[in-house]
Amino acid sequence: MLRELTGEQRRQLIDTQQVYEAWQRADDQRQRRFAGSMRWVERSGAEYLLRKVRQVENSLGPKSSQTEKAFAAFSEGRVQNKDLLAGLADRLNGLAKVNVAMGLGRVPAIAARILRRCAETDPLGKQLLVVGTNALFAYEALAGVQITSGLTATGDIDLLFDSRRRISFVTGERVSQSGLIGVLRKVDRSFKPLQPRAFRAANRDGYLVDLIRPRARHVLKDNATTSITQLADDLDSAPMKGLQWLINAPKVEAVAIDERGYPVSMPTVDPRMFALHKAWLATRPDRSAVKAMRDREQAEAAARIATGYLALPLDSEHLKGLPGALLDAAAATLSLPGPSGFSEDSPIEPDW
Known part of the structure; x- marks a missing residue:
C-alpha cells in the first residue's frame, strides 16, 4: 500500500519545497510591501509623495529626506523583489521537469491550480481546508x-468551509468581488455551479469542486454562514454529518507536488482524524459497498502514515475523549502495523 521515496526522491522533494517556500515569502513581500505604485505630484508649489494601492491613493507627505528615502526603498526593493521572484520561478520550472521524470508528481494539475488560486485570496488554510481523497497527497x-x-x-x-474563522479586510475585499466561483473561473472559465447557490461546481471536463461544512446539531437553529459571499452564483456549502470532527481537529499543512512537477501547499486535517472519519464513514448503513471499501482502505493508509512515519499515536490513550462513534469505527476498521513500506500484496518480482 505504501512505497517509501528513495533517497534521491527525498532530496529532490526537499529541494523543491525549500525553493517554493522561498518563492512564497518573496511573493508575500510583493503583495504586502510592493503592491501598487508611488509617484511624486506637485500641489500648491510643493511636491508630495503619493502611494496608490488598488483604487486608493494616499499622500505620504511633502518631499523631504524621509519621503525620498521611502520612495527609493520602495523603488529599489520592488526591482530586487521582482528579480528574486523571476529567479525562483525559473528554478521551479527546472525542478518541475525533474520532479516529473523522478515520479514525484501526484496532485491532479487542476486541483493544484485551484488550491494556488485559493491561496492567493487567503481563505485557503483559514476558511477552507482540503479534505477527502486529495488530503492523502498532503500525508504522502x-x-x-x-x-x-x-x-x-x-x-x-472537497473543500471544507469553516465559517468560524475570520479573514482580513483585504482578503474579504478580494473574495467578495467574485466569490469562490470567481476563483475557480480564474483557473478554468468553464466552471459553473450545477444550479444557483449549489454546493458543487463543475467544468466542461466534468471535474467537480464541492464546498461542504459540518451539519448543525439542531438544524432549525443553524444560523452559521454557509458561503464565502452572498453573490447569486457563488457556491453555498452543503451541511454533512460527521464533518464537525474534522473542523475541530488539529490541522497540518504540506507542500506536495502536482502532476506537472510544481509544488502546491495543502492545508488539511490531522491524518489520524482523517483515518477515524473515513473508518466511521465505512460503517454507515447508507454508505454503498463500493464507497465503504474505499473508505476503509483510505483510513488504513492514513493511519499507517500517521503511526508509522509521522510518530502520531493512534491508541486507546490518545483516542480517549473522542466520540463513541469514532472509537467504535476505529476498533472495527483500523489495523495498525509498523512502517514496513510494503503490504502483503506488494509484488516480490521486478517489473522485468
Missing part, C-alpha cells in the same frame, strides 16, 4: 511515501 508529502494503489485517484476536490 509529510511522510515521504506514496500510496501505490488506486486510492488517490479522484475526479473532484
Whole structure:
C-alpha cells in the first residue's frame, strides 16, 4: 500500500519545497510591501509623495529626506523583489521537469491550480481546508511515501468551509468581488455551479469542486454562514454529518507536488482524524459497498502514515475523549502495523 521515496526522491522533494517556500515569502513581500505604485505630484508649489494601492491613493507627505528615502526603498526593493521572484520561478520550472521524470508528481494539475488560486485570496488554510481523497497527497508529502494503489485517484476536490474563522479586510475585499466561483473561473472559465447557490461546481471536463461544512446539531437553529459571499452564483456549502470532527481537529499543512512537477501547499486535517472519519464513514448503513471499501482502505493508509512515519499515536490513550462513534469505527476498521513500506500484496518480482 505504501512505497517509501528513495533517497534521491527525498532530496529532490526537499529541494523543491525549500525553493517554493522561498518563492512564497518573496511573493508575500510583493503583495504586502510592493503592491501598487508611488509617484511624486506637485500641489500648491510643493511636491508630495503619493502611494496608490488598488483604487486608493494616499499622500505620504511633502518631499523631504524621509519621503525620498521611502520612495527609493520602495523603488529599489520592488526591482530586487521582482528579480528574486523571476529567479525562483525559473528554478521551479527546472525542478518541475525533474520532479516529473523522478515520479514525484501526484496532485491532479487542476486541483493544484485551484488550491494556488485559493491561496492567493487567503481563505485557503483559514476558511477552507482540503479534505477527502486529495488530503492523502498532503500525508504522502509529510511522510515521504506514496500510496501505490488506486486510492488517490479522484475526479473532484472537497473543500471544507469553516465559517468560524475570520479573514482580513483585504482578503474579504478580494473574495467578495467574485466569490469562490470567481476563483475557480480564474483557473478554468468553464466552471459553473450545477444550479444557483449549489454546493458543487463543475467544468466542461466534468471535474467537480464541492464546498461542504459540518451539519448543525439542531438544524432549525443553524444560523452559521454557509458561503464565502452572498453573490447569486457563488457556491453555498452543503451541511454533512460527521464533518464537525474534522473542523475541530488539529490541522497540518504540506507542500506536495502536482502532476506537472510544481509544488502546491495543502492545508488539511490531522491524518489520524482523517483515518477515524473515513473508518466511521465505512460503517454507515447508507454508505454503498463500493464507497465503504474505499473508505476503509483510505483510513488504513492514513493511519499507517500517521503511526508509522509521522510518530502520531493512534491508541486507546490518545483516542480517549473522542466520540463513541469514532472509537467504535476505529476498533472495527483500523489495523495498525509498523512502517514496513510494503503490504502483503506488494509484488516480490521486478517489473522485468
